[in-house]
Amino acid sequence: MEANTRGTGRLPAAFLTPGSSSFAEFLDAYRPELLPARRTPPLQPVTIEAPHGTTIVTATFEGGVVMAGDRRATMGNLIAQRDIEKVFPADEYSVVGIAGTAGLAVEMVRLFQVELEHYEKIEGTTLSLEGKANRLSQMIRGNLGMAMQGLAVVPLFAGFDVDGGVGRIFSYDVTGGRSEEHGFHAVGSGSLFARGALKKLYRSDLDADGIVQVCIQALYDAADDDSATGGPDLTRRIFPVVTLVTEDGIRRLSSDEVGAIVRTVVNARMDAPDGPTAPLT
């Protein structure tokens, strides 16, 4: 690898130069071609179909935050992948979900993960949740050229704020604009329907289990009305990815755990296909 093939095989001078604790900045100086932001956007809007990720939902509860994503990636009218994972741990206390061009988004998440870990190792301390959110913002901005040609990436970021002891949610637009959301949020093609469901079902006094259930209901509603969002696949046992972030760190619910909740939700929908109803007043 690079460190072994240059000169005498010793670490290149760039590696031993004190300075930035940012991995992206180091890459920018040493191997800029590895940075997604350095890529030249296509001159024409992209007409070829690239797989797109769809719906991500997230909601906070007392003591943490839950993020869940469906498993479908679409390519125009086709289903490109039925078991894609779009919710990733960013580090021990935060999670990032992606909607938009899957290939670019997954690469951005990978860089983001290394960025946070790198900072932690070099500095010996973690970035604040706000700091992480801002870092992601800059990465999205780096993708603006691509976004303008139709290859947008829109992540959703959530985490447990260790200093404040609460779960927090940050949403983004394609230009890297960041805003903090309170309670719940959804992104992706099915997000309109998911957000509607969240709005009616979300209560701030729910516990973690309740919030997980709300998220699954919201994803079901999104899949119900948006063809690009995948519903739970009971036959293949492909269930949404559900991740829980609390004081104890991040935990992805096992397929069995999610499966059990999905079955309750689906069984209830056998009688009431539109799901739970909210009172009028």
Added chain:
Amino acid sequence: MTTPFYVSPQQAMADRADYARKGIARGRSVVVLTYADGILFVAENYSRALHKISEIYDRIAFAAVGKYNEFENLRIGGVRYADIRGYSYARNDVTARGLANVYAQTLGTIFSSGGEKPYEVELIVAEVGAAPEDDQIYRLTYDGSVADEHNYVAMGGNVEQITDQLKRRHREGLSLEDALKVAVDALSRDGVGEKRSITASQLEVATLDRTRPQQRKFKRLVGGQLTRLLGEAESAGEAAEEGAAEAAPGTAPEAGEE
């Protein structure tokens, strides 16, 4: 015109080695040893902020003695090397062996180049495996030589005496408490064989724990947890000396302040 003195290459190298060795011997020691669930790092370090032991990657950690700015430089270089490699290939492709090689080349070229002063450092790069027999410990010296160590290794300060202690006390499959006890006992022997007492606040302790569910196996033991472990180590040690051989691993008694 003055004629420069002729210095034989042997003499030049011996002088440089001497210089580096003296610098390293001045510092306090670091001990690395294997235990049942992984690899334990113990350093005598009074500073909370300047670490001698650090994480490099998922399964790899780094320990150093000598001049702080020099080994800190190497540590950052190592983290960058590991992260760039893991990012452009895959996380599994980052290995302690690869890192040890790069460090060896780096230290070696610096040592034998006339222009730079030799680094006054000694490093350990260790990788925890899936099973105890897959654990790897590499020791790198100022001149770039690499030694593949097994079970335990000490560096800095009073190496011979500490290594001697470790040799007598270390067994395979020690529990964490026992391993810590062995390490702290070894560190607390000073030059003339007298025993000093070392408290939790003078120690920097970390593990590479293969049973950790996270991908990153490195964990620092600090504060209450360390005091508790040291307390347990104390009582477990006494129990062992009385002949009640094995301390039950995995149990967590509450007591044990110093």
